[in-house]
Amino acid sequence: MNRTDHMAYLPDMEILMESTIMEQVLARREEYDYRRYVAEDIRVALSKDNRTLEDFGALLSPAAMPFLEEIALKAREETRKHFGNSIYMFTPLYLANYCENSCVYCGFNRCQKIRRAQLKAEEIEREMRSIADTGLEEILLLTGESRKMSDVHYIGEACTIARRFFKMVGLEVYPMNTQDYAYLRECGADYVTVFQETYDSNTYETLHPDGRKRVFPYRLNAQERALRGGMRGVGFGALLGLDDFKKDAFATGTHAWLLQRKYPQAEISFSCPRLRPVTNNGVIGGSLLHESELLQVILAYRLLMPFAGITVSTREHAHFRDNVTGIAATKISAGVSTGIGGHQECQEETGDDQFEIADTRSVSEVYSAMKERGLQPVMNDYVYV
Amino acid sequence: MLEGVKDSFILGGREFTSRFILGSGKYSLDLVRAAIEDAGAQMITLAVRRANTNASENILAQIPEGVTLLPNTSGARNAEEAVRIARLARELGCGDFVKVEVIRDSKYLLPDNSETIRATDILAKEGFVVMPYMYPDLNAARDLANAGAAAIMPLGAPIGSNKGLRTKDFIQILIDEIDLPIIVDAGIGRPSQACEAMEMGVAAIMVNTAIATARNIPAMASAFKKAIEAGRTAYLAGLGRVIEKGACASSPLTGFLND
Secondary structure, three states, X not given: OOOOOXXXXXXXXXXXXXXXXXXXXXXXXXXXXXXXXXXXXXXXXXXXXXXXXXXXXXXXXXXXXXXXXXXXXXXXXXXXXXXXXXXXXXXXXXXXXXXXXXOOOOXXXXXXXXXOOEOOHHXXXXXXXXXXXXXXXXXXXXOOXXXXXXOHXXXXXXXXXXXXXOOEEEEEOXXXXXXXXXXXHHHOXXXXXXXXXXXXXXXXXXXXXXXXXXXXXXXXXXXXXXXXXXXXXXXXEEOEOOOOHHHHHHHHHHHHHHHHHHOOOOEEEEEOOEOOOOOOXXXXXXXXOOHHHHHHXXXXXXXXXXXXXXXXXXXXXXXXXXXXXXXXXXXXXXXXXXXXXXXXXXXXXXXXXXXXOOOOOOHHHHHHHHHHOOOEXXXXXXXXX | OOOOOOOOEXXXXXXEOOOEEEOOOOOOHHHHHHHHHHHOOOEEEEEHHHHOOOOOOOHHHHOOOOOEEEEEOOOOOOHHHHHHHHHHHHHOOOOOEEEEOOEOOOOOOOEOHHHHHHHHHHHHHOOOEEEEEEOOOHHHHHHHHHHOOOOEEEOOOOOOOOOOOOOHHHHHHHHHHOOOOEEEOOOOOOHHHHHHHHXXXXXXXXXXXXXXXXXXXXXXXXXXXXXXXXXXXXXXXXXXXXXXXXXXXXXXXXXXXHO
């Protein structure tokens, strides 16, 4: 197949000429050698109030593994300091699963033979009403990455409807230009999460053979464009396991850290998905992480940026999610359906799921589970102004 | 308190005998009421953004009658946002008191004094009882007073840090120079630090994280109450001076006049 240059922007893609964030992230990722850390580096990192990227690198290294319990204790202390026992609840709403990309690890990949669907305005409203009835006040809107099927105005309309039912609206959609983000902010969106998947540009190139998503730098700079467009917060995440997960976690933290320095008001959050078995796993060269390794990554994010929001995916089992929530995570989804049109009772999904979820609990079940652990579920902590 | 001395302070036309302003964030809603009672607090802060909920568990339902609500504008990144949040607080029925917080730094959560002054100016004109959270700077405090603030709320240390009175010398300057109640708002981590601030002459103390992160929240609220009262009494009683290096002859330099 004749592949395009994945480092070259397409003509309509905005370039942030003066920004060096990407170059810095990639250079630091390249330099990061997790084998050089020793126990003393971990002790130093744990003893600090304000940690550097160097400390973060140490906490992600194999030398940190014997300290996992101490790291968890420190992480819990930081989480408590910044969030107390609050735990924010939300649910994702998949608006569409049309996609123009062929990411080899994804269930929505355009070559997958799945049922495709897109919610119309009245269906969006019905779905949102039934989600709001569960008591949730924060929603995350997702689409497959098809600008043709789910254009910016379609997403904007969904934001406008969401504003009527919810107090906080997040987006997890394809990367776009600053002015598009500004438009969606006007429509009511508050934060934008973009998964870089992997920060290794060669692996990225292999896994994204075509489509707009193939353009690596345009995706990597999405958060910066979103902030320039006026978004309040931005979320980061690598799909851990696609490439060397320590390096990808290091790059994810570095990316967030550098952007927060450049845009000090930005609210930062991390999502922590890891590769789970799907039909296509055979063609991916990465490796699956153990739970202990995933926990190590989450704890390192917490200690690097104690004020950041951290979400644990429904790809993880309830046992893992609930425990991590008491230590480092601050946000948990509930009542999740990754299909299209799956939130109303007696309503059959019209589109297939992106991935299988491991935690299928309802909003009230998660709410009770949090209360039992001494945590205070919070439906809203935000005012759109 | 000293016998026979009535000790209270006035804010927004209301008289307060408790000098402990309790925060309501970061802990379970079902403990809020117990914390207020054990703190003996007459004023409690709450984040408008958190009170603005339809959830069955709403913080507003946990606050006993007679306790003055002090809604804060947390989440505001500039003066305009703070003003809008304050107005929303009024619409939600939270009264006319407002603690102005303007923060455009998500890492340290340090307040932006200049935006805070602008917001204070607008809100005071709209009839709010404005209590601005600020970085302890004398010039900014004067501007806040001129803008119509009802009190000044300098931070002792970064919010949530529990580090105590790191800005002590600058808070002392505000106490000495500003004719408004000075209320230490952030950073107080333990009762002894609250006591120390009260000894200096601050009008009141606002505490949240130190209580929220305690193992026993109501008990810690009670401990702070006692420390604040002790510090206040010490201030009123007049602290003796500290003799730094051993005993001090009564007049080492001017004694010759009596020779």
